[in-house]
Amino acid sequence: MRIPRVPRTADRVCHVTGLLLVLAGLAHLVVFAVDGGPWDGPVSWRKPVTFGLSFGVTLIATTWVTSYLRIGERLRTVLLLVLAADCVVEVGGITLQAWRGVPSHLNMESPLNTAVSMTLAVGGGVLVVLLTVFAVASFRHRPTGPAGMPLAVRSGFALLLVALASGAAMIARGVVLTRTGHQEAAYHSTAPLKPLHGVSLHAVLVLPLLARLLSRTPWNERTRGLIVTAATGCYATAVAAAGVWAAVTY
16 A cells, blocks of 8 residues: 555655654754753753753654554644654753753743743643543544554553653743742752653553564564563553652642
């Protein structure tokens, strides 16, 4: 069957964009090695490094994983291109603030800082909507792919929603603290939720990638399916443990 040109082009655009974001993150790792400074805290080179890598990998992974979804090609193309643009805006804003030497999130201390902070918040909301649409699509119709892939895709998106929820919770709490005059506390309020956010964020890559790699082995479908099921259980347990830690320390 002939593959439509537009979706293939959109995939290529998203892959290239994701790769550029990853390279931007790695470049700032070099900047950190040369310039030094703290790794933690609201102002550090850690943010353009980790956000560049995370957004880049997530964009590439989502582009690949959504190829297994039973979703209209036109809708998938539009969603992916908006996702790519949103990732660029998010990483761009964070990188801009790192070079300016000011916090990127929850920073309302000047008109420019407020504009950047609000843009990042809106971009986060767009990200939630886009990825939720993909997650819903994965549960409405069984994804295609080799043994274990449907479970891997659905579980990956389900855990990704946990990452989105924890990210929204971090922003919400920070905004409340900022609006009530506790700016410094707002910068440090996200720490308890970061492990949960980080662990759950990349399940959408790890689990489908495992299913894909297993498809290249000589093992039968039942064995491969059991391995993916066990890996999903282990990943969900790790996310649950991070959730308990967040609840205890929040």
